[in-house]
Amino acid sequence: MAAITSLRDAVAANVHDGDVVALEGFTHLIPFAAGQEIIRQGRKDLTLVRMTPDVIYDQLIGAGCARKLIFSWGGNPGVGSLHRFREAIESDWPGPLEIEEHSHAGMAARYVAGASGLPFGVLRGYVGTDLAGHTDTIAPIVCPFTGEQLTAVPALRPDVGIVHAQQVDRDGNVGLWGIQGVQKEVVLASHRSIVTVEEVVGQLDPRVTVVLPGWAVSAVSVVPRGAHPSYAHGYYERDNAYYQAWDEIARDRQRFQGWLQEHVLSTRDFAEHLALVQEEQGASA
Amino acid sequence: MTVTAPHPTRTEASTTEVMTVAAARELRDGVVCFVGIGTPSTAANLARHLHAPTAVLIYESGTIGAKPTRPPLSIGDGELADTADCVVSVPEIFTYWLQAGRVDVGFLGAAQVDRFGNINTTVVGDYEHPKVRLPGAGGAPEIAASAKQTFIMLKQTPRAFVESLDFRTSVGNAEGGGSRQALGMTGQGPTVIITDIGILRPEPESGEFVLTALHPGRTVDEAIAATGWALRVSPDLVTTEPVTELELTTLRSLSGGA
Numbered sequence: 001m002a003a004i005t006s007l008r009d010a011v012a013a014n015v016h017d018g019d020v021v022a023l024e025g026f027t028h029l030i031p032f033a034a035g036q037e038i039i040r041q042g043r044k045d046l047t048l049v050r051m052t053p054d055v056i057y058d059q060l061i062g063a064g065c066a067r068k069l070i071f072s073w074g075g076n077p078g079v080g081s082l083h084r085f086r087e088a089i090e091s092d093w094p095g096p097l098e099i100e101e102h103s104h105a106g107m108a109a110r111y112v113a114g115a116s117g118l119p120f121g122v123l124r125g126y127v128g129t130d131l132a133g134h135t136d137t138i139a140p141i142v143c144p145f146t147g148e149q150l151t152a153v154p155a156l157r158p159d160v161g162i163v164h165a166q167q168v169d170r171d172g173n174v175g176l177w178g179i180q181g182v183q184k185e186v187v188l189a190s191h192r193s194i195v196t197v198e199e200v201v202g203q204l205d206p207r208v209t210v211v212l213p214g215w216a217v218s219a220v221s222v223v224p225r226g227a228h229p230s231y232a233h234g235y236y237e238r239d240n241a242y243y244q245a246w247d248e249i250a251r252d253r254q255r256f257q258g259w260l261q262e263h264v265l266s267t268r269d270f271a272e273h274l275a276l277v278q279e280e281q282g283a284s285a
Numbered sequence: 286m287t288v289t290a291p292h293p294t295r296t297e298a299s300t301t302e303v304m305t306v307a308a309a310r311e312l313r314d315g316v317v318c319f320v321g322i323g324t325p326s327t328a329a330n331l332a333r334h335l336h337a338p339t340a341v342l343i344y345e346s347g348t349i350g351a352k353p354t355r356p357p358l359s360i361g362d363g364e365l366a367d368t369a370d371c372v373v374s375v376p377e378i379f380t381y382w383l384q385a386g387r388v389d390v391g392f393l394g395a396a397q398v399d400r401f402g403n404i405n406t407t408v409v410g411d412y413e414h415p416k417v418r419l420p421g422a423g424g425a426p427e428i429a430a431s432a433k434q435t436f437i438m439l440k441q442t443p444r445a446f447v448e449s450l451d452f453r454t455s456v457g458n459a460e461g462g463g464s465r466q467a468l469g470m471t472g473q474g475p476t477v478i479i480t481d482i483g484i485l486r487p488e489p490e491s492g493e494f495v496l497t498a499l500h501p502g503r504t505v506d507e508a509i510a511a512t513g514w515a516l517r518v519s520p521d522l523v524t525t526e527p528v529t530e531l532e533l534t535t536l537r538s539l540s541g542g543a
Binding site: 026027028051052071072073074075077078081085086089090101102103104105108109111112123124125126127128129130131134148149178179180181182184185209231233237238 | 322323345346347348357361362363365366372373374375376379380383384407412414415416417418420421422423424425426427430431452453454455456459465468469470471
């Protein structure tokens with residue numbers, strides 16, 4: 001049964017230095033609040049996992065939380081590069097970042113294997129690409145029934161999986177709808193899990209398409225707008241202006257550090273962070 | 286020669302618009318199309334609003350049959366889910382739908398392409414010490430492998446159309462000849478590269494892409510100068526039809542006038 005707790009306590013109890021941590025969200029329901037709480041608590045040497053590392057991973061990498069990144073597509077969707085991610089890889093700043101690179105189909109197969117309790121996943125993929133030569137976790141395998149050459153990828157079993165969702169009911173059951181990405185798979189593949197939600201409800205909305213039973217989740221925290229600047233279907237839209245503004249902030253090392261200090265490290269929690277962001281957006285509008 | 290103007294006049298299409306319209310014309314009505322974000326998404330949506338109203342657009346975010354009123358900024362915008370026939374998980378989209386062979390056309394962009402239609406979206410320069418770190422593979426390798434055929438669209442420049450890829454992210458016709466089939470790929474591979482200058486298609490035997498069409502006002506010399514390999518020209522070279530008023534106004538209405 002999931003404990004409904006503050007995000008600060010959930011991160012302190014479940015995310016430790018050196019852990020393998022997957023914060024998922026396929027453009028939708030990205031757990032920004034949880035990612036920033038990890039930065040605030042100064043976690044180090046994390047192996048970060050994500051299919052689509054975007055702005056929250058740029059913030060985690062630039063803040064020096066990560067030692068390694070396992071991923072399949074790293075960019076600022078619709079805008080361009082992730083400058084902190086690029087500087088870590090191209091110039092080892094703020095430290096070297098080891099990478100383990102896959103395709104989306106491969107990462108999806110790895111999560112499914114992890115959630116299924118299998119040692120590896122199998123797919124028709126990677127053959128003939130240079131990815132196979134650079135990534136140790138891609139290996140050929142022969143189908144024992146047909147002899148077809150396929151590709152095996154090891155299961156992902158993160159220490160902790162973190163997602164955002166729309167709702168939790170009073171029994172701790174989490175409900176989400178809209179684009180579901182790998183939210184279910186990452187929670188079930190991980191040893192521990194944190195779900196941030198928009199609100200507590202008496203009964204989950206009929207639009208809910210994915211339910212994570214409370215007993216399958218370690219901790220639930222209520223963080224309204226906790227996916228901002230990504231979106232929560234039915235609650236708020238994607239803040240495209242934030243993603244566009246991020247390009248300028250992250251491009252310059254000093255400017256990024258100033259932003260991080262003021263907006264994350266000096267704010268008490270995500271609500272205070274959001275109030276600051278909204279105040280600035282209002283002033284520039 | 287077509288002019289790239291920041292604010293083209295109503296009757297004059299920009300080079301990007303010419304490319305997008307040419308790409309849209311390649312999509313037949315009724316096809317099931319797995320769409321990459323950016324210009325492929327714009328082209329696929331343009332086709333749906335013109336000659337291909339029953340084309341089924343699939344985005345890797347798991348939205349099947351999405352009908353956005355304007356091209357989304359990201360492949361996971363809420364409008365894609367709201368307008369879709371169904372929304373499935375990411376593992377499902379790549380297995381039941383793509384890998385199982387239910388996609389007719391994979392529509393891809395690229396940072397680099399070679400003469401066999403192999404694609405790089407990973408790095409410029411050395412992998413360990415890249416000059417430019419690009420976003421990476423995303424869904425492209427398996428789209429390129431398993432869609433029944435793939436369309437590639439990108440602007441034609443010597444930096445993009447290269448003799449040798451810095452990294453092969455996704456396989457086209459491999460090393461040419463029958464080398465793609467030898468890899469066991471279920472899809473036919475790339476059948477067209479649409480650029481701002483013209484259209485390239487593969488020779489059946491060699492699998493090498495040759496120039497088969499030029500957009501109005503473009504020249505063979507321009508196409509050759511914009512290509513890093515010794516581009517060959519089809520003996521049956523044609524000129525594409527000029528962009529029509531309807532195509533252009535529809536495209537601009539989709540882009541919100543931007």
